[in-house]
Amino acid sequence: MKYKVLVCGNLAEDGLAILRAAENIELDVKPELKEDELTAIIGAYHGLVVRSDTKPTEKVIAAADNLKVIGRAGTGVDNIDVPAATQRGIVVMNTPGGNTVTTAEHAFALMMALARNIPQGTYSLKAGKWERKKYTGVELYDKTLGVLGVGRIGGIVANRGTAFGMHPIGYDPYLTKDAAAKLGIELVSLDQLFARSDFISIHTPLTPETRHIVGKDAFAKMKKGVRIVNCARGGLIDEVALAEALQAGTVAGAALDVFEQEPPPADHPLLGLDNVIYTPHLGASTTEAQVNVAVAIAKQLVDFFTTGAIFGAVNAPSVSGELLTELKPYVELGQKLGSFQGQAFGSNVTRVMIEYSGAVANLDTRPITQAVLVGLMTGTSNRLNFVNASLIAEERGISVSESKNRSAKDFASLISIWTETDSGESDVAGAIFREKDLRIVRVNGFPLEAIPKGNMLLCTNRDIPGTLGRICAVLGENSVNIARLYLGRKEMGGTAISLIQVDSTASEDVMAKLAEIPEVLKARRIQL
Ligand code: NAD
Ligand code: MLT
Numbered sequence: 360m361k362y363k364v365l366v367c368g369n370l371a372e373d374g375l376a377i378l379r380a381a382e383n384i385e386l387d388v389k390p391e392l393k394e395d396e397l398t399a400i401i402g403a404y405h406g407l408v409v410r411s412d413t414k415p416t417e418k419v420i421a422a423a424d425n426l427k428v429i430g431r432a433g434t435g436v437d438n439i440d441v442p443a444a445t446q447r448g449i450v451v452m453n454t455p456g457g458n459t460v461t462t463a464e465h466a467f468a469l470m471m472a473l474a475r476n477i478p479q480g481t482y483s484l485k486a487g488k489w490e491r492k493k494y495t496g497v498e499l500y501d502k503t504l505g506v507l508g509v510g511r512i513g514g515i516v517a518n519r520g521t522a523f524g525m526h527p528i529g530y531d532p533y534l535t536k537d538a539a540a541k542l543g544i545e546l547v548s549l550d551q552l553f554a555r556s557d558f559i560s561i562h563t564p565l566t567p568e569t570r571h572i573v574g575k576d577a578f579a580k581m582k583k584g585v586r587i588v589n590c591a592r593g594g595l596i597d598e599v600a601l602a603e604a605l606q607a608g609t610v611a612g613a614a615l616d617v618f619e620q621e622p623p624p625a626d627h628p629l630l631g632l633d634n635v636i637y638t639p640h641l642g643a644s645t646t647e648a649q650v651n652v653a654v655a656i657a658k659q660l661v662d663f664f665t666t667g668a669i670f671g672a673v674n675a676p677s678v679s680g681e682l683l684t685e686l687k688p689y690v691e692l693g694q695k696l697g698s699f700q701g702q703a704f705g706s707n708v709t710r711v712m713i714e715y716s717g718a719v720a721n722l723d724t725r726p727i728t729q730a731v732l733v734g735l736m737t738g739t740s741n742r743l744n745f746v747n748a749s750l751i752a753e754e755r756g757i758s759v760s761e762s763k764n765r766s767a768k769d770f771a772s773l774i775s776i777w778t779e780t781d782s783g784e785s786d787v788a789g790a791i792f793r794e795k796d797l798r799i800v801r802v803n804g805f806p807l808e809a810i811p812k813g814n815m816l817l818c819t820n821r822d823i824p825g826t827l828g829r830i831c832a833v834l835g836e837n838s839v840n841i842a843r844l845y846l847g848r849k850e851m852g853g854t855a856i857s858l859i860q861v862d863s864t865a866s867e868d869v870m871a872k873l874a875e876i877p878e879v880l881k882a883r884r885i886q887l
Pocket of ligand 1: 434436455456462507510511512531569591616640641642643644
């Protein structure tokens with residue numbers, strides 16, 4: 360099959376060449392598209408690659424009937440409606456790291472230019488002036504550098520600051536003190552960062568939590584004369600509050616690469632201020648970074664469409680081609696077990712506990728858990744897939760937990776799934792024999808060894824002589840041929856289960872006849 364991939368905007372030629380060379384990809388390249396233009400054509404595509412100006416919004420995604428993956432050639436995915444993509448089961452990938460150094464260098468360049476009034480000096484000289492006194496600057500040496508968001512870029516900015524004799528402090532609620540210490544950064548509270556910094560450089564993502572993280576309240580807490588750099592995202596700084604703080608002298612200067620609205624309107628309050636310097640979202644604009652992100656996203660898409668590998672996804676666990684090969688039988692087993700359990704005991708689950716024991720516990724089991732959920736909820740939603748299974752479970756209030764036990768008992772690897780529905784609890788376990796043969800090895804505590812395949816009937820019955828004969832007679836009389844028969848019981852004369860693989864689906868009439876056998880407590884059809 361050929362997958363249609365649309366690239367919007369200027370993707371470096373090295374990346375386009377990789378997409379063009381892929382035998383299973385048919386490539387279309389268009390300029391940046393507006394929402395309506397993209398909505399009108401997106402239905403035809405399986406893959407979409409965007410930079411920051413094309414915005415796959417909720418409306419675009421609603422029209423994306425065939426879309427499997429959106430690739431962002433860059434870091435920030437705030438131009439993509441990720442929740443809407445997740446809802447539709449579309450993988451969203453970015454290229455973390457491809458432009459990290461470039462952007463950190465740009466932030467640092469802005470900080471130096473800001474400290475020494477380089478753009479203002481340039482313009483002044485171009486205007487025929489010689490204003491040496493007016494543009495006296497400050498040193499970076501011995502100053503406190505506040506890094507807001509100590510991720511990939513923030514960490515490098517702190518490192519470059521140290522090289523210049525600055526003292527980096529950082530605020531990041533998701534970073535441990537030890538990890539910060541390894542980067543040579545003193546981890547502080549947000550208020551301390553505002554109070555102590557001579558320079559603040561912002562490097563968080565734009566999220567509802569970080570929008571206007573540097574606003575009126577923050578400026579009130581800052582050291583007088585602080586200088587601020589934003590090379591992350593417009594919207595992190597409240598621009599109106601920044602203009603006020605600059606005019607009041609609380610903030611001595613600001614350097615901005617990004618704006619709430621890009622490009623900013625001509626009457627923007629910050630554009631007229633002499634102590635603010637700007638670049639038009641150039642953070643990632645170096646030849647090296649553009650090639651890095653283009654090549655990275657192109658390879659990620661080719662891998663995705665060729666082997667199913669997921670790398671750099673922001674809404675699904677990453678699975679390399681290699682890991683996928685290793686995980687494949689477990690993912691298949693997980694889906695079969697989940698599906699078996701949902702059909703046998705009900706999909707209206709409230710709790711799911713999955714235990715991985717033995718060798719499988721050493722793997723990244725998140726894709727297997729997704730597969731179990733896909734299996735369990737099969738037929739209950741037409742948007743269900745491996746990307747959104749956890750989200751759909753969460754939306755339904757299903758509590759999902761995973762545990763791992765590295766020591767193996769009876770099987771080299773065992774996946775056990777326990778579920779709770781309104782009508783009770785159930786458990787199913789499965790293992791893989793000879794590296795590839797899937798088996799169900801336990802159903803509600805009954806040990807057995809069944810191939811999870813095709814049409815099956817699960818009968819729970821009293822362990823009384825002749826019962827199995829009666830069940831088989833009903834099937835035989837109704838031309839339902841038995842392919843395999845698996846039996847399980849705990850003790851003689853108690854309750855037993857019969858798992859019967861049949862060559863055709865048992866009709867409603869056959870199911871009713873089975874239910875009429877007094878020793879049959881329950882009979883369910885299962886299709887795997
Ligand atoms: P990253 O994910 O590696 O780092 C972001 C850090 O922010 C993480 O450590 C995270 O824990 C932290 N964080 C999250 N919420 C926070 C909060 N409430 N307070 C403090 N810290 C918080 O991302 P990155 O690759 O370093 O990118 C950082 C930013 O730079 C992003 O906004 C990205 O979009 C932007 N960016 C801009 C350009 C550009 O052209 N100007 C280029 C690349 C990246
Ligand atoms: C990013 O998030 O990668 C940058 O904003 C650069 C870009 O716009 O592509």
